[in-house]
Amino acid sequence: MxxxxxxxxxxxxxxxxxxxxxxxxxxxxxxxxxxxxxxxxxxxxxxxxxxSVYRLITLNVHSSLDAVGLTAAFSAKLAEKNISANVVTAYYHDHIFVPEEKAEQALNAILELQKRYST
Structure with a gap:
């Protein structure tokens, strides 16, 4: 973050x-x-x-612009926690702007998602 x-x-x-x-x-x-x-x-x-004020979470995985499902997965996880996400997909990474007051909660949610898919 x-x-x-x-x-x-x-x-x-x-x-x-x-x-x-x-x-x-x-x-x-x-x-x-x-x-x-x-x-x-x-x-x-x-x-x-x-x-509004946002914090930026950058996903460190190199994601393809043609990849299917990554944005949907983290958007769903954040929606589950009632956290809005403004996503910017650049050439190498996805960047998620989340409300400042929910930034730590959003980071924890994304880390939960990472654990689920890395095991």
């Missing part, structure tokens, strides 16, 4: 200067605007609006 807190922020259009200054760890273009995933402190420092 990453030590930092993260937030999701939306901008009507992409501003490359702001993007460079903020150095988001994730960007996604939607028809309504551009989402930046930022460290919470950067958003606070720049007075950027956000709604």
């Amino acid at each position: 990453d030590e930092r807190n993260f937030v999701f922020c939306s901008f009507p259009t992409i501003d490359w200067k702001i993007m460079y200054e903020l150095n988001p760890i994730g960007i996604f273009h939607e028809k309504e605007g551009v989402t930046f995933i930022l460290e919470q402190q950067d958003a606070v420092n720049k007075k950027i609006h956000y709604q």
